[in-house]
Amino acid sequence: MLTVRAARLDDLGVIVKLERYCFPPEVAFGRQRWHYLLSHAKGRTLLLHDDREQLMGYLCLLEHKGWDRLVIQTLAIHWRVRRQGWARRLLEQVIAHGREQGWGAVRLEVADGNEEALPLYRRLGFRAQQRLPDYYGRGQHAHRLVLALREPAASVRARKAV
Numbered sequence: 001m002l003t004v005r006a007a008r009l010d011d012l013g014v015i016v017k018l019e020r021y022c023f024p025p026e027v028a029f030g031r032q033r034w035h036y037l038l039s040h041a042k043g044r045t046l047l048l049h050d051d052r053e054q055l056m057g058y059l060c061l062l063e064h065k066g067w068d069r070l071v072i073q074t075l076a077i078h079w080r081v082r083r084q085g086w087a088r089r090l091l092e093q094v095i096a097h098g099r100e101q102g103w104g105a106v107r108l109e110v111a112d113g114n115e116e117a118l119p120l121y122r123r124l125g126f127r128a129q130q131r132l133p134d135y136y137g138r139g140q141h142a143h144r145l146v147l148a149l150r151e152p153a154a155s156v157r158a159r160k161a162v
């Protein structure tokens, strides 16, 4: 059984290590980026640990008040515990919390060839909003996906009018 807790700055080293294993070098966030995310960014990082306190995964989330969106910066699960529903659970936690707090949507970017992540996001209801050519480098296209957390005001008005 894994446990979830909020990341602290002293988790930096192990997070960067797992990031290097989970993403190709041209895509992986470096130490500096993670330092910023853990110390200054508005948002939070959730960590998954096993019973020996080994890092088994993380999800980093930023809050963009101006856009009324939560933005998932990165998500990765250690290969030893993949396909056991842990990424889905972390995302469900973010979605439920976002709804409770009244956020409009959750947004993320995903590489077109990511055959593990695309079905995960689709099954949770994320839909493509924008194509991002060469987003991860030349020929490495991506899509921006969005999950609305609130109904658009127009459809709420239309329903109330019936």
Ligand SMILES: CC(C)(COP(=O)(O)OP(=O)(O)OC[C@H]1O[C@@H](n2cnc3c(N)ncnc32)[C@H](O)[C@@H]1OP(=O)(O)O)[C@@H](O)C(=O)NCCC(=O)NCCS
Pocket: 022, 023, 074, 075, 076, 077, 078, 081, 082, 083, 084, 085, 086, 087, 088, 089, 109, 110, 111, 114, 115, 116, 117, 119, 120, 121, 123
């Ligand atoms: C993508 C990733 C986070 C998925 O983590 P996970 O904990 O293994 O995913 P889950 O067990 O929660 O899977 C939930 C659903 O996602 C889909 N999925 C996950 N892994 C899959 C795979 N290898 N092949 C096909 N579908 C997959 C399935 O629909 C799955 O549901 P199911 O097991 O009931 O069929 C993990 O593979 C990973 O860390 N990959 C490397 C980093 C990465 O690409 N991160 C995403 C960046 S956008």
